[in-house]
Amino acid sequence: MDTLNSLVLEKFTDDAVKSFFQRLSDQFQNEAAAVTTPQQAEEFRLRCQGRKQGILTKVGELLKQAPPEHKKNVGISFNRFKSEIGSEREWHKNVGLAGLTPETSPYGNIQGYLDKLKAAEIKQNEIDITLPGTVRAPGIPHPLLKTMHEIVAVFHHLGYSTNLGPQVESDFYNFEALNFPPNHPARDTQDTLVIAAQQTRPSRDRLLMRTHTSPVQIRTMIAQAPPIRIVIPGKVHRNDAADATHSPIFHQIEGLCVATNITFSDLKGTLDHAMKALFGSDVKTRFFPSFFPFTEPSADVQISCIFCGGKGCRKCKHSGWIELLGCGMVDPAVFAAVTAERRKVDPSDDAYNPEKITGFAFGMGVERIAMIQHGISDIGHFYSGDMRFLEQFA
């Protein structure tokens, strides 16, 4: 822009002004492109923007001579040129030094500018403590899972471990090995969905959605010899119409204890303890004869009504008792089915000889227990995803 001194603007006609600024602009761009260091950038900036000797100042003065009728046009061109050069704040961008940071720049003005920028940024991000905070509700376990964990924990304290099994189960594990023979009417009590296109397979291999967690008893015994103490939480499926107390998909916790000298007293003592641990030490239990194909004898366990203490109320249908789970001593036919499977691997296997070992089993519905624990009247609430319901368990 040294040419500036030689630039004389004699006429202020549109063409003359235009070419004057065009030359200035070209010169500016050429020199800006040649700047490579912060020092050069600052020198260049002073030559352009310096208050007394800067080119902008000089051009401004030159333009003051413009006759009134050209002032407007000249002013517009001048402003355009000024914005091309940019303000001091934008300087380092114009000369290609945008990558400079306050740390890397030894450069007073840029440093100052960047400091200011940084301060402004911090201000923007400053926390306004008068604004309401963002409430992030912490997650909670679903009430069903919570109850499941509680029940499992009671048995863990008794030395039980946990086992899991598949929801898509074969007929053998879900029914046959549990002493539900093919076409036996006991199967009708546990209708379910079957997996399609299984007709060509042998009936024991046909797949279905498991109707209870009991098949995992079989899987566990086939895999390991006694002693066994396990609980099996899980999801089960039934062809049941949904109503206030039924759902086609629900949850159970199964228990199995097999060892030498396990008696019905052990079963009673274990479940009595578990019910007291879950519902409070005042709760009493009683055992009613029942039937399950895989236990003999079988029983239904009732607890004294936790709502009325046993006096009789609407919740217990004025009986004073609430039926809660099924149980019994493992049927020798179940041990026989397990032994037959184990002998496919080891023909001499005798781990589940019913002359030597006995066991008990039990199964309970998680939903039913959670509903009693919390006084919930409709099973559908558990699956609705309604936050108004779920929040109550936070």
Ligand code: DAH
């Ligand atoms: N599997 C049974 C059902 O779903 C519940 C049950 C009853 C499990 C007695 C057991 C048991 O282990 O001994 O109805």
